[in-house]
Amino acid sequence: MRLLLLTFLTLIAFASNSILNRVALAHGDIDAVAFGVVRLCAGAVMLAALVMLRDRRLVLGGTGRTVGVLSLFVYIFGFSLAYESLDAGLGALILFGLVQITMFAGALIGGERPAARRWVGAGVAFGGLVWLLWPGHSAAPSLWHASLMAVAGIAWGIYSLNGRSASDALGATAANFCISAAFALVGTLIAVAFLDGIHLSSATAFGVAMAILAGAVTSGIGYSMWYTVLPHLRGSTAAVTQLTVPVIAIAGGAVILSETVTSRLIVAALLVLGGVLLAVTSRR
Numbered sequence: 001m002r003l004l005l006l007t008f009l010t011l012i013a014f015a016s017n018s019i020l021n022r023v024a025l026a027h028g029d030i031d032a033v034a035f036g037v038v039r040l041c042a043g044a045v046m047l048a049a050l051v052m053l054r055d056r057r058l059v060l061g062g063t064g065r066t067v068g069v070l071s072l073f074v075y076i077f078g079f080s081l082a083y084e085s086l087d088a089g090l091g092a093l094i095l096f097g098l099v100q101i102t103m104f105a106g107a108l109i110g111g112e113r114p115a116a117r118r119w120v121g122a123g124v125a126f127g128g129l130v131w132l133l134w135p136g137h138s139a140a141p142s143l144w145h146a147s148l149m150a151v152a153g154i155a156w157g158i159y160s161l162n163g164r165s166a167s168d169a170l171g172a173t174a175a176n177f178c179i180s181a182a183f184a185l186v187g188t189l190i191a192v193a194f195l196d197g198i199h200l201s202s203a204t205a206f207g208v209a210m211a212i213l214a215g216a217v218t219s220g221i222g223y224s225m226w227y228t229v230l231p232h233l234r235g236s237t238a239a240v241t242q243l244t245v246p247v248i249a250i251a252g253g254a255v256i257l258s259e260t261v262t263s264r265l266i267v268a269a270l271l272v273l274g275g276v277l278l279a280v281t282s283r284r
Contacts, residue, residue: 010226014222019257032084034207035080044174059175068162079152093246096153125276133146170227
């Protein structure tokens, strides 16, 4: 029962990242880049505190750290910038689809020979995304912002592949957040001093609070809960449970943000999630 509850809370936390980001940006309560900076810093503080409480130390070095930091950095800011336009549910679906396709491609590059069923599943999921994003129909999203979310999804897929070799996933994530946050803060100081590119003065208390919540709670504590339940789940079970994240985000966006759930979005979601389900449950 405890495992089930933790898993459910973790999935809600992951979906809430999309909802919180969209809520903060929808009415201009915070700049998209500023949201990413605050989210990174809040996540770094929370994850570092959790690791320090557990181990009394935080190791910043380690194998794969450069790839982890860079992919996390791209994910955070691609994600934030995409939500300047995308609905919460739509963004979550694009992100999730590209993460799974990237991990499938990574498996191929790593020498795996997937069964035909995995190929079919990956193809169906990719086809669903292409159909959803194809320009020309009235509900077509901004191609620029959809591309930013696609880049974020690829970056998170690379982050996930890179993290497979980590002996301590939570410690590695905390280190990646801390280093990425340091780079983000330096970049922010430069932008504020010389480029006037980040409008911190225009951020409201509500916008900053949403970014802190997304960093400390739905990212920091969310990842901590996920790494707690992950050892107790089979690989296929863990992958299948994540299918609910875009669904929760779509439902949350409709209820909280009054976002329209179109028939095209529903069909695309069925194709993407159905394709991923087919792929992750295949057997050799």
